[in-house]
Amino acid sequence: MSIIVEQLTRRFSPGGSPAVADVSFHAPKGAITSLLGPSGAGKSTLLRLIAGLEVPDVGRVLIDGVDCTSLPVQQRNVGVVFQSYALFRHxxxxxxxxxxxxxxxxxREEVEARVDEMLRLVQLEALGGRHPGQLSGGQRQRVAFARALAIRPRVLLLDEPFGALDTRVREExxxxxxxxxxxxxxxxxxxTHDQQEALEISQHVVVMSDGRVAQSGSPEDIYDRPASPFVASFIGGANILRGHVQEGRVAVGSLALAxxxxxxxxxxxxxxxxxxxxKLARMVVGGRGPSPVLGTVERLKSVGGFVKVLLRLPSGDEVTVQVPRTEFDELGVTEGDAVHADVRTATVFVGDYAI
Incomplete structure (x- = not known):
């Protein structure tokens, strides 16, 4: 069952800024499509519009080619899982x-058989008689999934279902x-607002910003070919360097790019x-080194298997570099050292943007 959204707009106050503005996209049949963006981007409102929990001011929602825009939630046959589990405690x-x-x-017989099937699916067969308060957060969320799937929905809608869980349980x-x-x-x-989550488990990603679609496509397209400065800055935590075109090259501080x-x-x-x-390389005293771009190591921070290096370029620009720990140990630099910096890949946009 595919989901097609056409020009959806939703305002919560007359004349106010829309929470969702002219949103259109196609969620492919049988795929996981992530709605990815920062807080306030309109992701949850959009999901509620698709579920029928909110009514759009303009636009349509089609599920498997059927216009569901005017149908109540009970008739859309969608399963919804929320971050807060929304289980009945009693x-x-x-x-x-x-x-x-x-x-x-x-x-009754069909209900009992379906519940047994769902308990096996979410691997909670032994916990059917417990109440939600007797379960861990991860177990509660699996119960929420089982409840959503029990009705045999046409599509499954997940509103940050792992947001309230700790890192280890989220990954599991x-x-x-x-x-x-x-x-x-x-x-x-x-x-989700978690980029790793979206890129790791999705086949299709819709990036949202200020209630609008900034870009949609495969995870590879979103990551490797960002369509706008917002997407380029949001996905992957990129450094943003300002410059200008000079003599056929892009001059950004000390860097010259295509x-x-x-x-x-x-x-x-x-x-x-x-x-x-x-790529960083240690500056050799009396030598030229592999790159004409120099920088000074301002700060080092070890983060798991990586070391974050804050590098200051001669232009005054600061660049954060992530170096695998083994590579950093071989590099052998400390704060205050001069290094060569080689930019492997950069995405360049023409224009003066407010990021």
Whole structure:
């Protein structure tokens, strides 16, 4: 079941700024599509519009080619999982999973069989008699998934389902969700602000900013070919360097980069350089070194298997570089040392932008 969104707009106050503005995209059948963006980008509002929990001012929602815009949530046959679990505390796990089926007045024998099936699917067979307060956060979220899937939804809508969990449990549930999707093939929409989460488990990504779609495409397209300065700065935590076109090259501080198409002499440019796309080499006293670009190590910070290096260029620009720990140990530099910096890859946009 594919999801097609056409020109959706939603305002919560007359004349106010729209929470969602003229949003259009296509979530492919059988894929996980992530709605990715910073807080306030309109992701959750968009999901609620698709679910039928909000009514758009303008636009349409089509599920499997059927216009669902005017249908109430009960008739859209979508499964929804929220960050807060939204489980009934006074009900057991079995009763929570059975809730949607009972509302639909399914025969008791069918309900019991479906609940058993869902408990096996989410690997909680032994916990059916417990109440939510007796479960861990990860277990509660799996119960929420089971309840959403029990009604055999056409699509699954997930509103930051791992946001309230610690890092280790988040990673475990990401893997679990991937396996779940592999087994069900259910078209899924995932709201998240976590780039790694979106790029790791999605087949399609819709990047949002200020209630609008900034770019949509495969994770590879979003990461390798950002369509705008916002996407380039948001995805991958890029350094932003300002410069101009000079003598057929992009001059950004001490760096000289390739000129983008249609750039004219003297035009302002922004170069986006990701921390892992800078190669550092120790400056050899009395030697030329591998690169004409020099920098001074201002600060070092060890983060797990990487070392973050804050590098100051002669222009005064600061660049954060991420170096694998083994490579950093071989480099053998400390704060205050001069190093050569080689930019492997940069994305350059022409124009003077407010990022």
């Amino acid at each position: 009900m057991t796990v079995r009763e929570n999973i059975a809730f949607g089926l009972n509302v639909r007045k399914q025969p 549930l990401r893997e679990w969700l991937h396996a779940l999707h592999e087994s069900t093939g259910l078209t899924t929409l995932l709201v 000129v983008p198409p249609a750039a004219r002499e003297g035009e302002a440019v922004h170069a986006f350089v990701r921390p892992h796309d800078v």
